[in-house]
Amino acid sequence: MASLLTGKSAGDRCRWVSFHCSIVILAVCYGAPTVFFAIYEVTVCAFSIDGGFGICKAKIGDMRKRSTSSSPLSASPKVHAGAKETENASEKLKREAEERQRRQKELELKLIEEETAKRVAEEIQKKVTERLNSEKIKLEIGKLLEEGRRKLVGEVEAQLEKEKEAALVEARQREERAQREKEEMERVMEENRRKVEEAQRREALEQERMEVERYRELEELQRQREEALRRKKQQEEEERANQVKLLGKNKSRPKVSFALSFK
Numbered sequence: 149m150a151s152l153l154t155g156k157s158a159g160d161r162c163r164w165v166s167f168h169c170s171i172v173i174l175a176v177c178y179g180a181p182t183v184f185f186a187i188y189e190v191t192v193c194a195f196s197i198d199g200g201f202g203i204c205k206a207k208i209g210d211m212r213k214r215s216t217s218s219s220p221l222s223a224s225p226k227v228h229a230g231a232k233e234t235e236n237a238s239e240k241l242k243r244e245a246e247e248r249q250r251r252q253k254e255l256e257l258k259l260i261e262e263e264t265a266k267r268v269a270e271e272i273q274k275k276v277t278e279r280l281n282s283e284k285i286k287l288e289i290g291k292l293l294e295e296g297r298r299k300l301v302g303e304v305e306a307q308l309e310k311e312k313e314a315a316l317v318e319a320r321q322r323e324e325r326a327q328r329e330k331e332e333m334e335r336v337m338e339e340n341r342r343k344v345e346e347a348q349r350r351e352a353l354e355q356e357r358m359e360v361e362r363y364r365e366l367e368e369l370q371r372q373r374e375e376a377l378r379r380k381k382q383q384e385e386e387e388r389a390n391q392v393k394l395l396g397k398n399k400s401r402p403k404v405s406f407a408l409s410f411k
Contacts, residue, residue, distance in 0.1 A: 279285045
């Protein structure tokens with residue numbers, strides 16, 4: 149037993165179909181009067197996108213187990229063993245179905261997210277294009293561009309003025325530094341010149357002092373020489389005067405012979 153439901157979505161790109169069915173598992177143990185069967189309620193959703201096909205949902209409902217017996221007697225061990233194996237197989241099928249359901253759900257969510265993101269992006273692009281193509285937006289964009297251009301020009305002019313001022317300050321600082329270096333050099337040269345002149349002056353004074361001292365020594369020698377000559381001349385004159393006196397006395401009295409001895 150199955151029910152079928154179809155539909156379309158995502159701009160007719162995605163077609164889907166849903167159907168419900170019941171699966172009946174019948175187990176008969178031969179040689180025993182007991183019959184075991186299970187009914188699974190299954191709901192399947194399938195989809196088709198651009199020609200592709202896949203299952204996005206499969207739901208297994210509650211299992212209904214029934215057993216019939218043709219005898220009021222208890223079931224034999226063989227019948228119970230067959231029923232256990234059937235139950236184990238059913239549980240395995242259920243787990244597999246649940247795993248498929250989980251995977252299909254993840255795939256479904258992924259496809260929905262991708263499709264939603266794509267549709268949102270397309271809608272955003274459409275809205276952006278429509279607004280960009282409107283005259284009001286064009287005017288606003290032109291106004292913003294003009295304001296941006298003026299702002300950029302103002303910033304460039306301010307930057308150039310700032311760089312110009314910095315260049316002037318740097319040039320003035322270089323000039324002041326050069327002037328200070330020149331003044332320092334002139335001061336050093338003046339100091340050196342003054343030291344040289346002072347050394348020359350001291351040397352000249354020393355030379356003059358030595359010359360004056362030498363001149364005084366020469367004058368003293370000359371004075372001593374002249375003094376010696378003067379004393380010698382005076383002595384000679386005194387000796388001559390004494391001789392003259394002696395000669396005058398000799399003429400006025402008789403001659404007396406005498407002898408002078410010099411040691």
